[in-house]
Amino acid sequence: MGNRADEIRKRIAKRKKATTGTNQNPPYFLPTDEERYGMERQTSFEGGPPPEGMHPLFKKETFMLKILGAGIMVLVTAIMFKSPSPVFNEAKSVVMKTMDTEFQFAAISTWYEDQFGKPLALLPTSDIGKEPTSTQSAEYARPASGKVVENFKTNGQGIMLETGLGEDVTAMKGGLIIFAGKKDEIGNTVVIQHADQSESWYGNLESIDVKQYESIEKGSLVGKVSTSSLNDGSGEFYFAIKMGDTFIDPIQVMSFD
Numbered sequence: 001m002g003n004r005a006d007e008i009r010k011r012i013a014k015r016k017k018a019t020t021g022t023n024q025n026p027p028y029f030l031p032t033d034e035e036r037y038g039m040e041r042q043t044s045f046e047g048g049p050p051p052e053g054m055h056p057l058f059k060k061e062t063f064m065l066k067i068l069g070a071g072i073m074v075l076v077t078a079i080m081f082k083s084p085s086p087v088f089n090e091a092k093s094v095v096m097k098t099m100d101t102e103f104q105f106a107a108i109s110t111w112y113e114d115q116f117g118k119p120l121a122l123l124p125t126s127d128i129g130k131e132p133t134s135t136q137s138a139e140y141a142r143p144a145s146g147k148v149v150e151n152f153k154t155n156g157q158g159i160m161l162e163t164g165l166g167e168d169v170t171a172m173k174g175g176l177i178i179f180a181g182k183k184d185e186i187g188n189t190v191v192i193q194h195a196d197q198s199e200s201w202y203g204n205l206e207s208i209d210v211k212q213y214e215s216i217e218k219g220s221l222v223g224k225v226s227t228s229s230l231n232d233g234s235g236e237f238y239f240a241i242k243m244g245d246t247f248i249d250p251i252q253v254m255s256f257d
Contacts, residue, residue, distance in 0.1 A: 140172045140254045141219050143202060143239055147257040152249035158186075158201060158240025159250055162228060165235045169222045172200050172241075172254070180212045186238045190222050203238030 080088045144167050150160035171192055178199075179191035186203030190210060193199050205223035210216060225235035241250050250256075 141170065142254055142256065143169050143172050143200075143222070144225065144237065145257060146236075148251070149236065152251065157247040158203070158238050160204070160236055160238055161256060163225050163235045163237065165225075165227060165233055166206070167225050167235055169202050169205060169225060169237055170219050171216050171222055172218065173198075174217045174220075175200075175215075177210050177212050177214045177216060180208050180210055180214075187226070188223065189238075192216060192222075197244065199242040201238070201240040201242065203240070205237055206235075 080091060144161065144163050146161035146163035146167075148159050149162045152159055154160075173192070173194050175192040175194040177190060178193045179189065181189065183189040183203065186201075188205040188208050189201060189203040190205065190208055191199055191201050202222050204226050206226040208223045209221050210223070216222070225237040228234040228236045239250055241248050241253065
């Protein structure tokens with residue numbers, strides 16, 4: 001300890017000698033922390049300054065902890081669904097209901113456009129023939145001309161319409177395509193989610209002319225009807241309207257032949 005004190009005193013004397021030799025009025029100087037306290041100067045950040053471009057409040061440990069927590073939640077959910085124990089039945093139903101609830105893309109997109117004047121960039125948009133939101137009609141448009149051959153009471157979800165062979169099926173209202181593919185019992189199907197959180201379903205199609213997550217306007221082509229099961233030279237397709245979790249009779253909101 002004494003040797004280190006002697007070394008510090010020698011360094012101070014050497015500095016004084018160097019300054020007085022070149023300047024008659026040597027400037028006042030402050031000793032370093034090491035000279036004053038026998039210790040090196042400490043940085044203001046624990047463990048040294050953060051890497052360049054990284055915010056000093058960002059902590060990698062916290063970020064990794066969140067990832068670990070998310071992984072544990074996924075693992076616990078998987079174990080819960082694999083377990084036959086009735087203890088987890090209530091928790092399972094909550095998870096399943098959450099997963100089955102469709103995110104209201106169309107409603108969020110419309111709100112964003114009303115607030116900021118531009119479509120939400122995360123959603124695909126089409127500017128061709130698009131009208132301003134404020135001038136779009138709220139009325140429903142018939143997806144196709146036809147007569148009802150299977151009413152709503154038959155299945156409690158939708159109706160079957162008879163049309164001309166190869167007739168176009170169009171969107172009853174603008175929105176976002178949240179499904180475009182095959183469904184059990186109704187074949188080729190398109191589901192459009194609208195800004196009012198309703199959905200329109202178009203099934204039993206011969207062809208689908210839209211893609212999933214594509215934005216569509218009222219009256220735009222969705223697909224073409226399939227050949228009628230009666231093979232009488234006519235066509236038919238399935239049509240349904242869903243409000244929230246409940247299907248309603250389409251005849252209540254529009255008329256058919």
